[in-house]
Amino acid sequence: MSTLRLVLVTWWLQLKIRSRSAFDGLLGLLWPLFFATTIFLMYRASGAEGSALLSAAVGASVMGIWSATSTSASFTLQQERRQGTLELLVAAPTPFPLLIFPVTLSMATVGAYSMIATLLWGRFVFGIEIAVANPLAFVLSTLVTVVGIGMLGFLLAISTVRYRSAWAIGAALEIPVWLICGFLIPLQVLPVWVRPIAWLLAPTWGMSAIRAAAEGRGVLADLLACIALAIAYGFIGMLVSRHMLNSARRRATLALS
Amino acid sequence: MAVIEVKDLTRTFRSSKGLFRRNAREVEAVRGISFSVERGELFGLLGPNGAGKTTTIKMLITLLLPTTGQASVLGFDVVAHPREVRRRVGYVFGGDRGLYDRLSGLDNLRYFAELYAVPPREQRTRIHELLELVGLTGREKERVEGYSRGMRQRLHIARGLLHRPEVLFLDEPSIGIDPVGARELRATVKALVEHGTTVLLTTHYMFEADDLCDRIAVIAGGQIVSSGTPDDLKQRVSSGPVVEVEVYGVLGGVVDRVQGLPGVRSVVVEERGQAQVLLVHVEPGAEVTQAIMSCLDDARVGRVVTREPTLEDAYIELVGTP
Numbered sequence A: 001m002s003t004l005r006l007v008l009v010t011w012w013l014q015l016k017i018r019s020r021s022a023f024d025g026l027l028g029l030l031w032p033l034f035f036a037t038t039i040f041l042m043y044r045a046s047g048a049e050g051s052a053l054l055s056a057a058v059g060a061s062v063m064g065i066w067s068a069t070s071t072s073a074s075f076t077l078q079q080e081r082r083q084g085t086l087e088l089l090v091a092a093p094t095p096f097p098l099l100i101f102p103v104t105l106s107m108a109t110v111g112a113y114s115m116i117a118t119l120l121w122g123r124f125v126f127g128i129e130i131a132v133a134n135p136l137a138f139v140l141s142t143l144v145t146v147v148g149i150g151m152l153g154f155l156l157a158i159s160t161v162r163y164r165s166a167w168a169i170g171a172a173l174e175i176p177v178w179l180i181c182g183f184l185i186p187l188q189v190l191p192v193w194v195r196p197i198a199w200l201l202a203p204t205w206g207m208s209a210i211r212a213a214a215e216g217r218g219v220l221a222d223l224l225a226c227i228a229l230a231i232a233y234g235f236i237g238m239l240v241s242r243h244m245l246n247s248a249r250r251r252a253t254l255a256l257s
Numbered sequence B: 001m002a003v004i005e006v007k008d009l010t011r012t013f014r015s016s017k018g019l020f021r022r023n024a025r026e027v028e029a030v031r032g033i034s035f036s037v038e039r040g041e042l043f044g045l046l047g048p049n050g051a052g053k054t055t056t057i058k059m060l061i062t063l064l065l066p067t068t069g070q071a072s073v074l075g076f077d078v079v080a081h082p083r084e085v086r087r088r089v090g091y092v093f094g095g096d097r098g099l100y101d102r103l104s105g106l107d108n109l110r111y112f113a114e115l116y117a118v119p120p121r122e123q124r125t126r127i128h129e130l131l132e133l134v135g136l137t138g139r140e141k142e143r144v145e146g147y148s149r150g151m152r153q154r155l156h157i158a159r160g161l162l163h164r165p166e167v168l169f170l171d172e173p174s175i176g177i178d179p180v181g182a183r184e185l186r187a188t189v190k191a192l193v194e195h196g197t198t199v200l201l202t203t204h205y206m207f208e209a210d211d212l213c214d215r216i217a218v219i220a221g222g223q224i225v226s227s228g229t230p231d232d233l234k235q236r237v238s239s240g241p242v243v244e245v246e247v248y249g250v251l252g253g254v255v256d257r258v259q260g261l262p263g264v265r266s267v268v269v270e271e272r273g274q275a276q277v278l279l280v281h282v283e284p285g286a287e288v289t290q291a292i293m294s295c296l297d298d299a300r301v302g303r304v305v306t307r308e309p310t311l312e313d314a315y316i317e318l319v320g321t322p
Helices: A002-019 A022-045 A051-082 A085-091 A096-124 A135-162 A167-180 A192-199 A202-215 A220-251 B053-060 B082-088 B105-115 B120-133 B149-161 B179-194 B206-212 B230-237 B254-259 B289-295 B311-319
Strands: B004-017 B023-037 B042-046 B068-073 B089-093 B167-171 B198-203 B215-220 B223-228 B242-248 B264-272 B275-282 B300-307
Touching (some): A002 A022, A002 B105, A051 A085, A051 A096, A085 A096, A085 A220, A085 B105, A135 A220, A167 A192, A202 A220, B082 B089, B105 B120, B215 B230, B215 B311, B230 B311, B242 B289, B254 B264, B254 B275, B254 B289, B289 B300
Parallel strands (some): B042 B198, B042 B215
Antiparallel strands (some): B004 B068, B242 B300
16 A cells, blocks of 8 residues: 555655746647647658548557656656765665656656547548547557556666666667557568567557557457566566666766765 | 675776777775674775765665675675665765656655555555654645755655664755755654664765764775774874864974974864865874974964864774865
8 A cells, every 4th residue: 555655655756856847848738749740740741641641640649658757757857866865765765766767757757648639630620530449449449558568668777777877778768669569660561570578568569559459450469468568677677676776886877976 | 694795895996988999897896895784783985985884875775786705784695685784774875966857846756655565554654744743844846947956865764764674775965955954854864763763874974974874884995994992093093182273374294293203193284165184093102293393484373272182083093185
């Protein structure tokens, strides 16, 4: 119960921190719309219509969730280091992964906004018909994808504790994941050797589930794969965090100097 | 049994630079220090910047692993049982950092109350108690980014006390606080010790150490150069008076000449505005004022004062030229 409370309080306060900056807020509102506009214009220029445009809209919306999580989660921990709170988080008796997970989850929640904004932008500005065949499965798939992406962000964020420059990994992985996880183009058009990498990434399965729900196909297998990977990331993160923290304590990387 | 036990503790920092040719560098921040702190004691670590004070505290609160040696807090080894140590200690450091600026003071305290597992039912009462203690009642709903440095420091202290720690580590807590705030802080620390909290304090301010600490360890270059009560230190280091000579333009060789005078134990030059002040530590019973003046024949001399040694004099003698 106390763990749940801790996760909820941290999640809420992180959202509060992000909502307090007008610049961050404005950027968060506008950023997904630029993604969406670029993609819709590209698809329209290539003559796509109907389900292809819907697929693009859904892909663009998940891109927003991923981008908000991958770059922000790592950067947020770097921010904690800069403002001197990272040491205080480590010095607290609460297991460190329990503090990081809600941080990344709050980023993914901010990203979930981008899904709604992208779909509304597509509907009202580009006239894309958002016909979701199975709304319940769509919402469920979106929630699972948010958690899955949050857990992948958590895994990336853990490395930031040990390596001062690791926050850049989040930024570096932002665009490759768009490509590898099939947000915009089907996995089938990628080289065969890329596919096993895609299968290890929860967003691939989350994306697939969201598309399947929109088109009225079954989502169970994709959802289970996404959940299983999210749990695996959490487990690996817990194991790795102990090592990372000890290494950070040994190499004195918790503070900036 | 001592509450804090430190034995032959060392900490070396390794860093390297360069992309292809990595140049490794090692800095021995703490070099084999040993001390112990008893329950309810206020123990001070006094030393110049870079002496190893903060590194020592960070090892004790489990943020850094020692390179060699042993340390335990409340009987728990800081390497083997970090969580046990973290549950029982509080940490407050000086300066502007260590708070969530975009959150209110109240939200900051709520968050850290969760991190330190303060039971939800107690949180509200405890937070209000602490806000009262540090004088932030009425300002708790304002964002921290609008707080003055003194208010931030008081919030830090409230944060450090949320879980009623048995041992409190204060790392230069009064840095940047105005004199009134610093006095209030000292009163708060005294009250905590009276209620049984064990405190380890680092500070640059001698009067603070003199006023608060039961015992002091002077640390320089990563080693403890002397330890004892403030009075012990004053006696031990400089049992004679101090002659302060205000000089405008100390000429080369003057310090060496004064140092060579019979009855002079040490000489330190302190810059005070346009003047330099020669702090001459003298053997008990020695009369050296005339001899010092004769060494300063060409220099313009201002005020000359002879006084009893302070803790600051002891400190300066122990750690060398300021």
